[in-house]
Amino acid sequence: MPDDLAERLIQASELHGEFVLSSGKRSKVYFDKFRFLTDPPLLQELAGAVAGLLPGGITHLAAPEGAAMLLVAAVAMETNLPIAVVRKEPKVYGTMSQVEGHAPSGARVALIEDVSTTGHQVLKAAKVLEAGGCRIEVIVLAIDRGGAEYLKDAGYQVESVARVQPQD
Numbered sequence: 757m758p759d760d761l762a763e764r765l766i767q768a769s770e771l772h773g774e775f776v777l778s779s780g781k782r783s784k785v786y787f788d789k790f791r792f793l794t795d796p797p798l799l800q801e802l803a804g805a806v807a808g809l810l811p812g813g814i815t816h817l818a819a820p821e822g823a824a825m826l827l828v829a830a831v832a833m834e835t836n837l838p839i840a841v842v843r844k845e846p847k848v849y850g851t852m853s854q855v856e857g858h859a860p861s862g863a864r865v866a867l868i869e870d871v872s873t874t875g876h877q878v879l880k881a882a883k884v885l886e887a888g889g890c891r892i893e894v895i896v897l898a899i900d901r902g903g904a905e906y907l908k909d910a911g912y913q914v915e916s917v918a919r920v921q922p923q924d
Contacts, residue, residue, distance in 0.1 A: 761805055762918035765899060768792045769871075770920075779874045787899055787920075789870040793826040802917060803830035806868060806896050809915040814893055816840060816863040818855075820881040824870045827898060831868060840865070840890075842881035854884055861889025868896050872903025879910055 768791045775786040792798045806827065818840040819828035825841055832839050840859035846852055859865065865885055869878040882892045895907055900916035907914045 761801055764798065765792050765802065765918045766920060768795065768798060769899070777873055779876065781873070787871045787901060789823050789898070792898070793823055793870060799826070799830050802898055803827065803834045805917050806831045806898070807834040809894070809896050809917070810835070810866050811894055811913075813864050814866045816858055816860075816865045816890070817868060818842060818857075818859060818865050818881065818885055818890075819868045820844075820877050824868055827870055828868045831866075837866075840885070842884050844880075855888055859885055859888055859890050863890045864893045865890045866894050866896060867892055869898070869903075871899045871901055872897045872907075873901040875903030875906035875910075878903065879907060879912075882907075882910075882912065 769787040769789060771786045771788055772784060775783050777783055817828050817832055817837050819825050821841055821843045828839055838858035840855050840857040843854045846854040867878060867882055872878055878895055885892060892912060894913045894915055897904060897916040900919045902921060904914040904916055
């Protein structure tokens with residue numbers, strides 16, 4: 757991974773002001789993931805970096821429902837691995853599934869997230885996949901804003917492209 761990719765991700769997405777994070781916590785710093793997820797050259801380079809962090813033996817990729825779906829699709833284009841998306845709640849119509857796409861029992865999954873502050877959302881997705889018989893081999897964060905520690909404490913291998921601990 758180019759050394760400056762992490763710096764460019766942060767530079768592209770770091771905003772200063774008064775923000776409420778998805779965790780409900782207030783912060784003076786916010787990382788707007790759409791600023792790198794919607795920039796094709798930066799997204800392509802990020803996808804390559806994420807692919808480079810995957811251990812051998814991964815059979816499937818997954819992401820929580822939301823913006824991380826853009827990143828997991830780009831990583832799938834790099835790796836040619838099938839994708840699963842974990843909904844926040846099961847659908848109330850159609851298949852009534854909480855996992856969409858490809859996540860068969862026995863799959864060795866790399867769970868991909870864009871920005872993680874607490875790790876709670878990606879942990880919920882991991883638990884849903886595991887309940888379906890998948891094995892989470894690694895969780896890869898584009899930007900770790902503190903969530904990696906929580907995920908490691910929960911027993912997961914965690915890799916990240918960029919790590920930041922902003923002073924809120």
